[in-house]
Amino acid sequence: MSNHAPAEADDQYMAVQATPEFQALRKKFRGFVFPMTAFFLAWYFLYVLLSIFASDFMNKALFGKITIGLVFGLLQFVTTFAITFIYARWANRDLDPAADAVGATLDGQREH
Amino acid sequence: MAGLTSLAAATTVGNPTLNISIFVIFVLVTLTVVIKVAGGKKTAEQYYTAGGAFSGRQNGIAIAGDYLSAASFLGIAGAIALQGMDGFLYSIGFLVAWLVALLLVAELMRNTGRFTMADVLAYRLKQRPIRIAVSVSVLCVSLFYLLAQMAGAGGLVSLLLGVSGEMAQNLVIAVVGVVMVTYVLIGGMKGTTWVQIIKAVLLITAAFVMTVWVLGKYGFSLSGLFDGAIETAKGSANAKTVAGADKLTHYGVKYGVTTTSKIDFISLALALVLGTAGLPHVLQRFYTVPTSKQARKSVEWAIWLIGGFYLLTLVIGFGAGALVGPDKISAAPGKANSAAPLLAYELGGSWMLGIVAGIAFATILAVVAGLTITASATFAHDLYKEVFKRGQSTQDQEVKVARYSAIAIGLVAIFGGMLAKSQNIAFLVALAFAVAASANLPTILYSLFWKGFNTKGALWSIYGGLISSIGLIIFSPVVSGKPAVATKLADGTSAMLSPSMFTNPDIDFHWFPLDNPGLISIPLAFFLGWLGSKLSKEHNAQKYAEMEVRSLTGHGVGPAVDH
Numbered sequence: 001m002s003n004h005a006p007a008e009a010d011d012q013y014m015a016v017q018a019t020p021e022f023q024a025l026r027k028k029f030r031g032f033v034f035p036m037t038a039f040f041l042a043w044y045f046l047y048v049l050l051s052i053f054a055s056d057f058m059n060k061a062l063f064g065k066i067t068i069g070l071v072f073g074l075l076q077f078v079t080t081f082a083i084t085f086i087y088a089r090w091a092n093r094d095l096d097p098a099a100d101a102v103g104a105t106l107d108g109q110r111e112h
Numbered sequence: 113m114a115g116l117t118s119l120a121a122a123t124t125v126g127n128p129t130l131n132i133s134i135f136v137i138f139v140l141v142t143l144t145v146v147i148k149v150a151g152g153k154k155t156a157e158q159y160y161t162a163g164g165a166f167s168g169r170q171n172g173i174a175i176a177g178d179y180l181s182a183a184s185f186l187g188i189a190g191a192i193a194l195q196g197m198d199g200f201l202y203s204i205g206f207l208v209a210w211l212v213a214l215l216l217v218a219e220l221m222r223n224t225g226r227f228t229m230a231d232v233l234a235y236r237l238k239q240r241p242i243r244i245a246v247s248v249s250v251l252c253v254s255l256f257y258l259l260a261q262m263a264g265a266g267g268l269v270s271l272l273l274g275v276s277g278e279m280a281q282n283l284v285i286a287v288v289g290v291v292m293v294t295y296v297l298i299g300g301m302k303g304t305t306w307v308q309i310i311k312a313v314l315l316i317t318a319a320f321v322m323t324v325w326v327l328g329k330y331g332f333s334l335s336g337l338f339d340g341a342i343e344t345a346k347g348s349a350n351a352k353t354v355a356g357a358d359k360l361t362h363y364g365v366k367y368g369v370t371t372t373s374k375i376d377f378i379s380l381a382l383a384l385v386l387g388t389a390g391l392p393h394v395l396q397r398f399y400t401v402p403t404s405k406q407a408r409k410s411v412e413w414a415i416w417l418i419g420g421f422y423l424l425t426l427v428i429g430f431g432a433g434a435l436v437g438p439d440k441i442s443a444a445p446g447k448a449n450s451a452a453p454l455l456a457y458e459l460g461g462s463w464m465l466g467i468v469a470g471i472a473f474a475t476i477l478a479v480v481a482g483l484t485i486t487a488s489a490t491f492a493h494d495l496y497k498e499v500f501k502r503g504q505s506t507q508d509q510e511v512k513v514a515r516y517s518a519i520a521i522g523l524v525a526i527f528g529g530m531l532a533k534s535q536n537i538a539f540l541v542a543l544a545f546a547v548a549a550s551a552n553l554p555t556i557l558y559s560l561f562w563k564g565f566n567t568k569g570a571l572w573s574i575y576g577g578l579i580s581s582i583g584l585i586i587f588s589p590v591v592s593g594k595p596a597v598a599t600k601l602a603d604g605t606s607a608m609l610s611p612s613m614f615t616n617p618d619i620d621f622h623w624f625p626l627d628n629p630g631l632i633s634i635p636l637a638f639f640l641g642w643l644g645s646k647l648s649k650e651h652n653a654q655k656y657a658e659m660e661v662r663s664l665t666g667h668g669v670g671p672a673v674d675h
Binding site for chain 2: 092099
């Protein structure tokens with residue numbers, strides 16, 4: 001990397017990494033994105049598996065030519081939009097202030 | 113309106129002069145924009161990432177422009193028109209994949225890298241071997257993607273300009289390649305981004321107009337549109353080959369036939385959902401914004417636009433099935449890829465066709481330009497500067513190398529495009545996704561999230577994913593050995609040809625049963641990354657701390673410091 005920090009700064013990163021504040025930030029981030037990822041992948045593969053192994057079920061008409069499978073497919077769009085919205089709102093409100101707080105301690109230390 | 117017979121006789125629809133004029137106007141307008149925003153000599157930062165000066169919204173629109181490739185517009189519409197709901201999987205996979213980028217990759221990448229994907233991967237590992245490995249994989253993925261776009265250009269050209277002759281088609285592919293390289297050389301990332309923004313707006317608008325138009329014809333009833341598509345398919349000459357036309361709105365028409373094809377469907381689904389966040393030209397776009405917050409905003413915008421667009425392609429696909437019909441689509445040069453332009457002609461005549469075709473060309477140009485920037489950045493930054501010159505080259509030298517590489521990549525795209533003309537492009541793109549998901553994504557996720565990851569794991573995962581995915585493609589039915597079917601040739605005669613890349617049915621060296629390698633190669637690459645790391649003791653705790661703290665806090669992200 002071109003913007004190498006000097007050796008003491010590297011140790012500062014290790015010091016920050018060890019703080020409870022940073023550990024909490026990390027936990028907060030992972031605690032949100034990992035379950036969310038597991039959820040959308042499971043939901044997506046449910047759609048994929050149903051459409052190929054339970055196509056009779058998916059091809060049942062609800063009204064006219066609108067099938068269960070089509071609705072299922074459109075629901076994938078709905079959940080994708082919803083997760084995007086929920087994550088962005090959570091990140092803007094909860095994650096960013098916590099991340100900025102940890103970042104500020106680094107900036108503060110560096111100025112010494 | 114041209115009937116079926118006149119269309120079969122002539123290989124062109126619409127007015128070639130009009131089509132060319134609209135395309136030329138687009139090129140002139142965008143070229144003017146590119147020259148205006150380009151602003152003279154560039155630093156490496158400006159050339160690769162526009163200095164990180166775009167806003168989240170601008171970048172989000174540009175991402176949509178970069179992502180909604182010819183494959184999305186032409187390929188998916190065609191797949192839905194001919195295969196019905198099985199084609200819908202592409203839309204859903206391509207969209208849901210963005211959640212991987214949103215939740216796991218975009219912000220952390222923005223916080224830890226500056227120029228290329230390799231910046232992040234090499235952060236806490238051994239620079240040289242990692243950069244070489246990543247460069248190889250970036251170039252392979254970009255090449256697959258390039259071929260898909262150029263194949264789209266070829267099919268489109270023959271449809272629109274009435275040039276069925278090999279020479280003339282190749283000439284137009286060459287023109288597309290030259291224009292694209294010009295954009296890249298003059299505009300760098302900034303110019304390319306603006307081309308993508310303009311193109312995204314035009315493409316989404318055109319798709320929206322076509323969707324409303326199609327729905328209007330069926331009293332704004334989706335069910336009515338499906339009825340129409342089924343009626344047309346029933347009257348089609350190859351109704352029996354579509355396995356019962358009334359099943360067009362059903363799942364499993366193409367993939368539900370045998371156990372192998374069912375597994376192939378799962379393999380495709382896996383590659384689609386995990387591929388996006390491993391595409392180098394998509395990742396590169398996260399560096400064109402200043403902060404992780406703006407990177408998040410970019411992906412938000414991209415998801416809204418891309419999702420909205422794919423909903424439109426569902427209607428466009430079925431609209432093409434209903435109003436154009438499978439017979440005309442299959443008979444047209446470019447086959448499935450022609451469904452959307454043919455629908456435009458059916459709706460609004462020569463003018464609408466000209467506009468839609470011009471936009472489709474613009475799409476190809478913009479995507480190819482984005483790929484070229486990324487691949488040339490990899491050449492110049494990762495291979496030339498970091499590997500050959502060990503970080504000791506000037507900005508001028510680096511940018512110069514990037515420009516030469518852009519020209520070289522343009523040449524490869526032109527010749528590759530000439531060879532790949534008749535392949536379905538959604539399908540070729542799916543292969544690029546499989547390679548990206550195998551060779552790039554495991555290493556990206558491991559290096560961002562797993563403390564125990566190290567150089568050996570990364571090399572095993574990258575090379576293992578790359579070799580297994582490409583190797584399995586070579587020995588898959590995509591390349592050789594699909595049973596021959598009667599195919600209409602350009603001169604009007606018919607012959608028994610295999611739909612594989614080797615059209616001669618006697619050439620058959622396939623042993624891997626699936627079209628898409630993802631189901632094997634992606635888990636394998638994840639496994640190799642884990643195994644390699646476990647077998648090596650290397651661990652740089654300091655660098656890991658630095659990377660983790662920076663990735664989550666955005667500390668140290670800012671304008672270039674090495675001048």
